[in-house]
Amino acid sequence: MKYVLSVICGFLAIAGSPERGHAHNEIAQLVPSPGCIQTILNQDTRVDAVQCLVELAALDAREGRTHYGLAYPVAEVQTDQYRMMIHYTGGSFPDAALNNWPLSIDLNFGGSGWFSYLMVLVETRAAKIGSGFVQQAGDRCNDGHARWDRFSENGNGVYMRSATPFRLVNPLDELNWRAVDTAMMFDGKDDNERREEMLTLADPPLYQSWLPYHDLENCAICCAGEIVVMQNMIGTEIEPGRDHGVIGVILDPQAIAELATSEKIGDRCLAAGLDEAAAKAEPSGPDGESLYLSRDSWLEIRDGLAASCGE
Numbered sequence: 001m002k003y004v005l006s007v008i009c010g011f012l013a014i015a016g017s018p019e020r021g022h023a024h025n026e027i028a029q030l031v032p033s034p035g036c037i038q039t040i041l042n043q044d045t046r047v048d049a050v051q052c053l054v055e056l057a058a059l060d061a062r063e064g065r066t067h068y069g070l071a072y073p074v075a076e077v078q079t080d081q082y083r084m085m086i087h088y089t090g091g092s093f094p095d096a097a098l099n100n101w102p103l104s105i106d107l108n109f110g111g112s113g114w115f116s117y118l119m120v121l122v123e124t125r126a127a128k129i130g131s132g133f134v135q136q137a138g139d140r141c142n143d144g145h146a147r148w149d150r151f152s153e154n155g156n157g158v159y160m161r162s163a164t165p166f167r168l169v170n171p172l173d174e175l176n177w178r179a180v181d182t183a184m185m186f187d188g189k190d191d192n193e194r195r196e197e198m199l200t201l202a203d204p205p206l207y208q209s210w211l212p213y214h215d216l217e218n219c220a221i222c223c224a225g226e227i228v229v230m231q232n233m234i235g236t237e238i239e240p241g242r243d244h245g246v247i248g249v250i251l252d253p254q255a256i257a258e259l260a261t262s263e264k265i266g267d268r269c270l271a272a273g274l275d276e277a278a279a280k281a282e283p284s285g286p287d288g289e290s291l292y293l294s295r296d297s298w299l300e301i302r303d304g305l306a307a308s309c310g311e
Helices: 007-011 034-043 165-169 177-186 191-201 253-261 265-272 274-280 295-302
Strands: 002-004 030-032 053-055 062-065 071-078 083-087 100-108 115-123 128-139 147-152 156-163 225-232 244-251 282-284 290-294
Touching: 030 034, 030 100, 034 071, 034 083, 034 100, 034 115, 034 128, 100 147, 115 156, 128 156, 156 244, 165 225, 165 253, 165 265, 177 191, 244 295, 253 265, 253 274, 265 274, 274 290, 274 295, 290 295
Parallel strands: none
Antiparallel strands: 002 128, 030 053, 062 071, 071 083, 083 100, 100 115, 115 128, 147 156, 156 225, 225 244, 244 290, 282 290
């Protein structure tokens, strides 16, 4: 689910408008309350700013950390239907005329799944808080744990989302393979039928025709790194036909090294390519132990994975 409301146009209007409701240093101390966020997300409505905004210091929140180790508050809302973790990941757009709050949200509806949302809430000129941007991510390691990282001009934001071994090897793939696999299972298709159909569905084609679950791990608790994505909030194309695009990957060396003993061929080859990746990567993360590679650098390494492990 992704939608961009008309309010985003005002949000990215010429900076310095005399109609701005708060000075920058004042608004930095005010954030949308958990209850207000819950109302906006569930009802797709706008809430009066005086009812929505609270002092940051008044939040009963624990401390979270950005990819670079910066602290931010994390608040929790719990109802009979779900739990919601609100990450006030902060930041703002340098060309934004209206007050705005980028948020990263995790939702649990019971059971083990935690589903991510990326939001930008905006204060309109009518002193109401509404959603300028909402995008659903995935469940934990399956494209979940999505977090805003930074923002630039022209409505562009960069976020990171978790990646399984399968998604790292195929970083440009966006298909929900869990749903595909489940549907084929209920259709009673045998392994050969499923493999043939899955390869047909893949766009772009899967590297070495390695399938999720069969040849590469793809479970919701099998994090092996992250995908770094640039997202445009106002519909401008980042890539042909898309308002977003992958700009890099972050590898978890420890998690990938443990794949060397996997029963899956793709997992083993990913582990075998770790040394080459480490030699070309930049240190990343709060402790500098993760590895960042640009999209082109990673794809070049990825294209040699099968040869590097002799498969």
